[in-house]
Amino acid sequence: MNNKKEEKELLKKFEVMKRWMIDDVKRAMFFGKANFLAAQGLVIYTEFIGSLITGKGEGSSAENFDTFFERLGIEYKKLLRKHNNKRKKRKHVVYDDIRCGLIHEYAVKRKGFVIYNSDKELSDEDITNITHVELDKKQVKVKSGVMLAKDDSNKDYWLFLDPIYWLDFKSALEDYSKEIGDVHNTKLRENFFKRIKDINIKNFNV
Numbered sequence: 065m066n067n068k069k070e071e072k073e074l075l076k077k078f079e080v081m082k083r084w085m086i087d088d089v090k091r092a093m094f095f096g097k098a099n100f101l102a103a104q105g106l107v108i109y110t111e112f113i114g115s116l117i118t119g120k121g122e123g124s125s126a127e128n129f130d131t132f133f134e135r136l137g138i139e140y141k142k143l144l145r146k147h148n149n150k151r152k153k154r155k156h157v158v159y160d161d162i163r164c165g166l167i168h169e170y171a172v173k174r175k176g177f178v179i180y181n182s183d184k185e186l187s188d189e190d191i192t193n194i195t196h197v198e199l200d201k202k203q204v205k206v207k208s209g210v211m212l213a214k215d216d217s218n219k220d221y222w223l224f225l226d227p228i229y230w231l232d233f234k235s236a237l238e239d240y241s242k243e244i245g246d247v248h249n250t251k252l253r254e255n256f257f258k259r260i261k262d263i264n265i266k267n268f269n270v
Contacts, residue, residue, distance in 0.1 A: 071253075074260050075245065077268050082241055085109045086234050093226050094185040100170070102226045103179050106209075106233055107163040110136075113237060116244075119255030121262050126156035129163050135240070136232040139208035161222060162210060176221035178213075191231045199223075208232065 085105070092102040107129070114128035115121060130148070134141040147157040154160055165173035180197055196203045204213050209229025212220045243249050244256045 071257060074257060074265065077265060078244075078256075078260065079241065081268070082237055086230075086237065089226075089230050089233075093181055093230065097181070099179045099181045099226060100166070102181070102230070103224050104166050106226070106229050107166055110233065111163060113240065116256045116259050117240070117252065119258045121259065125163075126159045129159045130156060132236065132240075133158065135236040136229070137208055137236075140210065140232070143208070143210060143212075158210070162224065172222050172224070175212075176215060176219065178221065178223050180223065180225045182227055186227055188231060191227045194225075194228065197225065 089102050089105045089109075092098040092105060110132045111125055111129040114130070114132035115124065117131050118124060118128055120128060130144055134144055143158055148155060149157070161173045161175065165171055171177070178199060180199070194206050196205055198204075199213075200216075204211075204223065206225065206228060209225050209227075209232050211223045211225070213223045215221050244253050247253070
């Protein structure tokens with residue numbers, strides 16, 4: 065297989081993977097009412113897409129997660145800057161609490177947490193228009209799909225808003241897909257093709 069043909073095939077497979085990621089989380093949220101499963105899928109996918117950007121695999125999970133997480137929007141980037149600290153033992157707080165908690169322990173680590181979803185199916189426009197959510201009869205202002213909020217005792221808790229995170233993830237993923245389709249993004253494409261070949265892509269039949 066020549067290089068251009070191989071690259072075209074890999075990009076085609078990625079487009080299918082991308083669509084499955086977006087659609088499967090949407091089904092979990094709105095049709096399955098599987099709030100935890102949707103949140104788990106989103107953090108796993110965030111880390112995986114980050115690995116395509118960095119080109120790194122085993123041993124780089126936190127870096128990979130942060131790399132795509134900050135692409136979800138300015139509030140996500142602010143969250144990383146505020147809570148990640150290279151001088152401390154836990155350098156990747158958001159990754160450790162949210163991603164590792166949900167995947168390895170089922171529950172977000174250390175703090176109280178709420179995983180929020182809507183009672184009905186929402187359109188992209190509906191999600192965009194969410195400015196506040198009601199939790200325990202209190203209105204909480206929405207800034208992003210992952211936030212630190214205050215409980216009645218003024219203690220921080222993690223708030224994971226499935227629809228917001230999903231829409232921000234979808235937007236960032238579509239942007240990334242366009243970027244790797246541009247032959248001028250040499251380094252980004254180099255990392256993509258390197259990492260995508262590391263996984264079991266040959267048996268991903270589309």
